[in-house]
Amino acid sequence: MSAAANVLRTEVITGLVRKFMPTANEFVGMALAPRKGSSKFPGQTATWDVFQRGRHAAEYNSPGSPAKRQRNMVKQSISTTCAYIREAKALSAKTLYWLRQPGGQFNSQYAEQGVRDELEDLNGIVDRRVEQSIWEMFSGTLTVNQADVKFTVDYGMDGSHKPTVATSWADLANADPLADLRAWKKLIQRDGNGLATDVYMNETVMGYLVDNAAVRSLIEKTPSLQRQIAETGWITRWMGLNFHVNDRGITPLGGAFTPYIGEDKVIMIDKGNSDPGGKVTNDLFDILEGSSLDIQAQGNPGKFSKSWEDHDPSARQILVEWYEIPALQQPELVVYADVVP
Numbered sequence: 001m002s003a004a005a006n007v008l009r010t011e012v013i014t015g016l017v018r019k020f021m022p023t024a025n026e027f028v029g030m031a032l033a034p035r036k037g038s039s040k041f042p043g044q045t046a047t048w049d050v051f052q053r054g055r056h057a058a059e060y061n062s063p064g065s066p067a068k069r070q071r072n073m074v075k076q077s078i079s080t081t082c083a084y085i086r087e088a089k090a091l092s093a094k095t096l097y098w099l100r101q102p103g104g105q106f107n108s109q110y111a112e113q114g115v116r117d118e119l120e121d122l123n124g125i126v127d128r129r130v131e132q133s134i135w136e137m138f139s140g141t142l143t144v145n146q147a148d149v150k151f152t153v154d155y156g157m158d159g160s161h162k163p164t165v166a167t168s169w170a171d172l173a174n175a176d177p178l179a180d181l182r183a184w185k186k187l188i189q190r191d192g193n194g195l196a197t198d199v200y201m202n203e204t205v206m207g208y209l210v211d212n213a214a215v216r217s218l219i220e221k222t223p224s225l226q227r228q229i230a231e232t233g234w235i236t237r238w239m240g241l242n243f244h245v246n247d248r249g250i251t252p253l254g255g256a257f258t259p260y261i262g263e264d265k266v267i268m269i270d271k272g273n274s275d276p277g278g279k280v281t282n283d284l285f286d287i288l289e290g291s292s293l294d295i296q297a298q299g300n301p302g303k304f305s306k307s308w309e310d311h312d313p314s315a316r317q318i319l320v321e322w323y324e325i326p327a328l329q330q331p332e333l334v335v336y337a338d339v340v341p
Contacts, residue, residue, distance in 0.1 A: 010296055013119065013305040017320055020123045024277055027127055028200075028246050029134030029260070032271060033287045033326075034279050046288050047079040048327040050156050078327075081151040082290050083133065083144065085126050085322045090315040091118060119305070119318055126303075126320050128250055130287065135246075135260040137285065137326045138267050139336045157331035161187060162338075169208040169339040177209055177339075178218075181239055184268045184335040192332030194270035194282070198242045204263040205339060206234045206245050241268075242276040264340035270333040283329050290323035297321075 022030035052075035059068060136142050140157030144150060163184070167175045185196045201209075209215060210229060219225045228236045235243045249259035261267065272282025280286070291297070292304040304321045328334070 010306045013307060013318065014297075014303070016116065016119060017123045017303045017305045020120055020127075022127055022131075026248060027131050028244065028248070029131050029326075030127060030287070031277075032280050033134070033285065034281070035287060044082055044084075044290075045079050046082045046290065046325045046327070047077055048288060048329060049077050050075045050328075051283065051330050052332065076156060078153075078156065080153045080325065082288075082323055082325045083130075084149075084293070085129055085324070086319065087122060087126055087321075088317050088319040089118065089122050090310070090317050091115065092315055115318075119320070122318060122320050123303075123305075126322055130322070130324060130326070131248075132250055132258075132260055134285075134287075134326045135267075137328050138269070138334055139265075140328075140331065140334075142326070153325070155328040155331050157328070157334065157336070158191070161191070161331065161334060162336050163187075164338040164341045168341055169205065169212065172208065172211050173213050175208070175212055176214065177212055178214060178239075180337070180339070181241070181268075184337060185239070185241075187335055188268065188270050188333055192270065192330060194272075194330075194333045196241060196268050196270050196335075197274050198244060198269055198271055198276070200244045200246055200261060200267040200269075201265065202259055202261045202263055203234075203245050203247050205266060206243070208339070210234060236276070242274070244276070264338055266335075266337045266339050268335040268337070282333070284333050285326060285328045285330075288325050288327050290325075292321055292323060294321055 024031040051073055061068060133142055137153075137155060140155050140162060142153040142155070144152070163180075165175070165177075165180050169175045169177055169180075181199070188194045188196045210219065219229065225235060225238065228234070228238075234245050237243065246261050247259065249257055251257045269284060270282065271278070271280040271284055273279065289301045289303075291299045291301045294304055294306065296306055297304040301323075305319060307316055307318045309316055
């Protein structure tokens, strides 16, 4: 059996796609997800609980009296259609058996690496769609409106956690981003009993922040902020928060680039972990995985991959499938703000 043929065995190829871990550089949202384990859910519907932690205090009681009863922490259960992704690409005989080393002669020893490269590229196409869905999840709603697939997930986020600033951050002279950020931190603390840890925006919005008149005046008086900007070009740690610039996005074939985070949005979260690169530790969200619908997967949840042969035209198809949905479990720990109304 050739090296390439060995890689294309179902159990091997599925193992490979599960080992392609999302990097924190390209897949910031997926890298946050704790991925505690695959969750089977029946049929095509995923269900999870939305938590609301208590903000009230116990009342005093009289000795000998029965305990005063409190409600359970679960606020509601959300059920939704699961997102089904199934993508494939064809490998030619030349790729499989006569791939050549760049600048060298054709040699079959490079076929295995060529197959791995093509599989990793296909896996990245799948992961970018999941990454996009995570950032849309933080808006409180995930909407899929394709010609062949349509569904909407309402994550139950209160309208107060989708604020619009009074003065656009693009108004560098008059906007007050310090007050806005303080207000959002307070919102997460009061509504979710949390402590905001991280803020996400793209380069355009970060530019509004560092060029704001009030912030610029503060930077001039704060050596630590000056060092951050000199090293990275933006603020990375301020007001007890980690600041992240995420300019990644999706460019469809023949289409225009669509950023994961809009040029008018700021996302603030409490992920339970103050480490800038750390995963979520407080059940803020996770990626639920359903059982693969492919018969060869035998009902196992998680990513699945396989290959098969086409005879005319001759080619070997490789496939990556994932039945998943990002589940926001504590929407009170998220603020999704419009800063350029």
